[in-house]
Amino acid sequence: MASTWELIKQGAEAKVYRGKFYGAPTILKERFQKKYRVPSLDKKLSSRRTSQEARSMSRCLKLGVRAPAVYHVDLEKRHIYMEDVTSGLILKEYLNCLDPVSHSDSLENVMKTVGGVIAMIHDGDLIHGDLTTSNMIYNEAESNLALIDFGLSFVSSLAEDKGVDLYVLERALLSTHPDTERLFKILLDSYRAASKNGDSVIAKLDEVRMRGRKRLMVG
Amino acid sequence: MSPFYLSHTYKGLGLLKMKLETKSDHFCTLFLCTGLTSAAELRRTVLSGKLPCCLLDAGMICSSFQVMVAVNKAVISLERKKLVTKSLQTEIIYSLSPSTNISESLRLFGAKDDSNSVVAVFTSDSSDSFLEQEESLKSLVKGLGGEVLQDNDFSKTLDLKSLKKVYQITDKELQVTTLEKAVTTAMSMKHLV
Numbered sequence A: 001m002a003s004t005w006e007l008i009k010q011g012a013e014a015k016v017y018r019g020k021f022y023g024a025p026t027i028l029k030e031r032f033q034k035k036y037r038v039p040s041l042d043k044k045l046s047s048r049r050t051s052q053e054a055r056s057m058s059r060c061l062k063l064g065v066r067a068p069a070v071y072h073v074d075l076e077k078r079h080i081y082m083e084d085v086t087s088g089l090i091l092k093e094y095l096n097c098l099d100p101v102s103h104s105d106s107l108e109n110v111m112k113t114v115g116g117v118i119a120m121i122h123d124g125d126l127i128h129g130d131l132t133t134s135n136m137i138y139n140e141a142e143s144n145l146a147l148i149d150f151g152l153s154f155v156s157s158l159a160e161d162k163g164v165d166l167y168v169l170e171r172a173l174l175s176t177h178p179d180t181e182r183l184f185k186i187l188l189d190s191y192r193a194a195s196k197n198g199d200s201v202i203a204k205l206d207e208v209r210m211r212g213r214k215r216l217m218v219g
Numbered sequence B: 001m002s003p004f005y006l007s008h009t010y011k012g013l014g015l016l017k018m019k020l021e022t023k024s025d026h027f028c029t030l031f032l033c034t035g036l037t038s039a040a041e042l043r044r045t046v047l048s049g050k051l052p053c054c055l056l057d058a059g060m061i062c063s064s065f066q067v068m069v070a071v072n073k074a075v076i077s078l079e080r081k082k083l084v085t086k087s088l089q090t091e092i093i094y095s096l097s098p099s100t101n102i103s104e105s106l107r108l109f110g111a112k113d114d115s116n117s118v119v120a121v122f123t124s125d126s127s128d129s130f131l132e133q134e135e136s137l138k139s140l141v142k143g144l145g146g147e148v149l150q151d152n153d154f155s156k157t158l159d160l161k162s163l164k165k166v167y168q169i170t171d172k173e174l175q176v177t178t179l180e181k182a183v184t185t186a187m188s189m190k191h192l193v
């Protein structure tokens, strides 16, 4: 009768399971122990990381942006039990299903939504840290977006950190989808319109892009 | 109602081959009791040890899930010998609270003498005794002019305003999540580092 947990992902930092927690559809994320670290140090660092991840989910919800609710955190085991967000598609899959020509309205809509959502968390000084299309769940019917995987998130008010957050997403989009330059521009316009200081963040994004390009040329 | 099985978290992770910290299985059942003229008598019976349960102020409870999450936490603390209160019963009350202040937590979430509605929570390492305990709870509650509800519909007894205040839940977050989920999220923030 004990509940069963299905392993759905073995990532670099954590194992992710899907199951039930007192009846609720739940995702269980278990951060690994790092074998090469001194155990006492590892314990401290991974407790902090696990705490930060859970706290960011709460912060995100409080900013009015969908994220998995937290059900239970076990710092000793580095476990986070969280809501299984089932009301949509992973954005990556959603984008893969769209034809750029016949679905251009849908594509523009989702880019606007993503831009608006990122502006909301950034206005609350929440940096996601790993904005990729795998870490967003999109519900087309309600055009709302949930963010997941706050494993690299942190709090910062610096335009630089927000710019880098956007840069990560731009790179992720460019590598997975055609026609992204135009789409990312729609996203940025929506970000700028919704955000408190969009201009300075986007100026930073430009700087980060330049640095990235130089690095590419050198490397 | 059927008892919840404390599907004890760790048991479900058998595939990880983790050593189980549970020394035994745990079961839990809960009842919403309403229409009491006073909860004083009920509290006395519990304090005397005749009714092995914990009594919550029903106004602060929005769902069974909220209670189960608290019981889960309390049982884990018991197993790890890390109870911060004197018993599993009070630990359940404390686990509901977003505050680390014990007396404040017990005051906010425990049933009070003048409570008209309470939630009675029974935990045990077997569910054998539940039927008997349910009967004694029912007769006690009946004697006090109240009834034990069959459906655990907490919306009838919930004090929404106080609940939102204690857990610091905003209308903004309720646009993107449910009350129950906002509550467990707030409960989970308590012991983070």
Ligand SMILES: Nc1ncnc2c1ncn2[C@@H]1O[C@H](COP(=O)(O)OP(=O)(O)OP(=O)(O)O)[C@@H](O)[C@H]1O
Pocket (backbone or CB within 6 Å): A008, A009, A010, A011, A012, A013, A014, A015, A016, A027, A029, A068, A082, A083, A084, A085, A086, A090, A130, A134, A135, A148, A149, A150, A151
């Ligand atoms: N709350 C959730 N609701 C629904 N699905 C989820 C949730 N959390 C995670 N997933 C699913 O599990 C996958 C992996 O989760 P997550 O990205 O948190 O793990 P990770 O190990 O940190 O990943 P990465 O290595 O990419 O950073 C997600 O891509 C998603 O498909």
